[in-house]
Amino acid sequence: AQSVTQPDARVTVSEGASLQLRCKYSYSGTPYLFWYVQYPRQGLQLLLKYYSGDPVVQGVNGFEAEFIKSNSSFHLRKASVHWSDSAVYFCAVSASSNNRIFFGDGTQLVVKP
Amino acid sequence: DMKVTQMPRYLIKRMGENVLLECGQDMSHETMYWYRQDPGLGLQLIYISYDVDSNSEGDIPKGYRVSRKKREHFSLILDSAKTNQTSVYFCATPGTGSYEQYFGPGTRLTVL
Numbered sequence: 001a002q003s004v005t006q007p008d009a010r011v012t013v014s015e016g017a018s019l020q021l022r023c024k025y026s027y028s029g030t031p032y033l034f035w036y037v038q039y040p041r042q043g044l045q046l047l048l049k050y051y052s053g054d055p056v057v058q059g060v061n062g063f064e065a066e067f068i069k070s071n072s073s074f075h076l077r078k079a080s081v082h083w084s085d086s087a088v089y090f091c092a093v094s095a096s097s098n099n100r101i102f103f104g105d106g107t108q109l110v111v112k113p
Numbered sequence: 114d115m116k117v118t119q120m121p122r123y124l125i126k127r128m129g130e131n132v133l134l135e136c137g138q139d140m141s142h143e144t145m146y147w148y149r150q151d152p153g154l155g156l157q158l159i160y161i162s163y164d165v166d167s168n169s170e171g172d173i174p175k176g177y178r179v180s181r182k183k184r185e186h187f188s189l190i191l192d193s194a195k196t197n198q199t200s201v202y203f204c205a206t207p208g209t210g211s212y213e214q215y216f217g218p219g220t221r222l223t224v225l
Contacts, residue, residue: 009153032212043117043203043216044156051212090155094212099144099163101214105155 002027002093006104014112015083021076021107023065023091033074034092034101035065044090050074061085086111115140117217119204125223132191134220136204144207145187146214147171147179149200156203162187194224
């Protein structure tokens with residue numbers, strides 16, 4: 001079975017600083033990996049996805065993530081955060097063998113002005 | 114773009130009342146999902162529907178049932194709602210030929 005661990009429940013950074021949100025997954029096969037963002041009182045929006053190929057994938061609004069198979073990780077990065085990036089970020093994993101996505105518990109990002 | 118709608122957006126019910134949450138999608142996709150989200154717990158899968166009248170329990174189906182009579186619509190039903198079913202409920206459906214899921218805006222249910 002698949003599972004996802006997001007070790008940081010809350011991350012606070014200053015506007016303009018760089019960001020890394022950590023994600024580790026558990027799955028023995030080839031995973032499909034996702035990052036979602038949730039703004040207050042809204043549904044989850046897909047930020048980026050990794051299926052295969054280049055392990056560094058680009059998403060919207062300057063976000064990127066790197067798939068490191070040896071470390072079972074898929075950390076999210078951004079070079080310079082903006083106050084509007086404050087939200088909850090979810091890492092998720094899926095397998096080709098089922099129709100399920102397994103989500104981490106989320107990391108709340110707070111960007112200080 | 115995939116569009117998932119949910120009605121109502123906010124709902125307050127008393128314990129013991131029946132609750133009907135509705136979800137719609139505009140792409141006639143076969144698979145649809147219901148999740149609930151509670152603070153600090155991420156998303157928990159309640160039910161999956163693979164097509165009309167083809168539904169499967171997720172991880173937390175107890176206290177819920179679903180109905181899918183048309184491919185575009187997927188309903189979540191709480192018979193005799195309980196206070197611990199107060200939560201935010203999300204419906205989702207995959208994109209065509211892909212593994213990611215697209216979510217509706219959610220229904221915030223309060224059971225008093």
